[in-house]
Amino acid sequence: MEKWQQCKDLSKFCRTENNKDPNALQQWQQERSKFSAECCWSINDPDLKDYDKEVRLSTHDIYKKYLENGKFSYAEADNNAWTAHYRMLIPLKSKRNVIIKMTFELSTVEKGITNQEIEGIKQLILQIKNIWNGNFALKVTDTSITCCNPIILPIEFDIQFAYKGEKIANGEKNPHKIKLYKIVPQSGAVKRPHLEAGKTFILETDKDRGFNVLYTYAHEFAHALGIPDHYGYDEKTNSIVQYYQPNGKLDDTRFVALKNSQGRDKDAPDADIMNAFNSYKIIKQQGWNIGIAAKK
Known part of the structure; x- marks a missing residue:
């Protein structure tokens, strides 16, 4: 001291x-x-510590999505929101990577799904980390010692699994659910793997339906973080997506989300993981939600 x-x-x-x-x-x-x-960032600082918090962040705080013509549409309205939740570790004292940890509670909905198929799905989900890691870092400023430079901590995504009712050390209190089908029910509005209400992943073991499963999982993982589609649901009018910066101000950048769920070509200049099938491009605004959560 x-x-x-x-x-x-x-x-x-x-x-x-x-x-x-x-x-x-x-x-x-x-x-x-x-x-x-x-x-600067001294272990002798009594106020400096490692943080380990469960994050619950409304998408109201992450982005704003509205019709290009300014009119109301329920599908694009702010009240069509969900809550992103995950565990966040910010090691200010030990100076390691920031960890965003998401736990998935897996259950099979249909009979006949083999252990081998389950393991195959788990391995695909784990590959999501390779897509999202290396894109973001958290800048932390020490306001108590005003002359210290900020430190930059890389952000790393971690995924772990639990079976129904299983408790995982350092996992979320209410983990995301995975309902595993042979084929996603074709009677619903979404007939491919997807995330329901920001909470439940609807996945399938079938690999022969003609879409990129890994891309789909990485895209749906973004929704679990609170990131919106960069395409619109209105049949006649494009939509606009704007992200909130970590300081709480709405960013001026306006992403045009094409109407009627039309995505862009993956090689288009403005393609990204949220608007173009098979695009793994991740933009800086899609990491601001982590900065917002860290400040809270």
């Missing part, structure tokens, strides 16, 4: 330098290297 008090004392010089006080400037310059080495 004595060393930390010295850091507090040194920080006063920093603040006077920022205020251009010439009397303190020379002394601060002499102390700068010592300050940075011993005080």
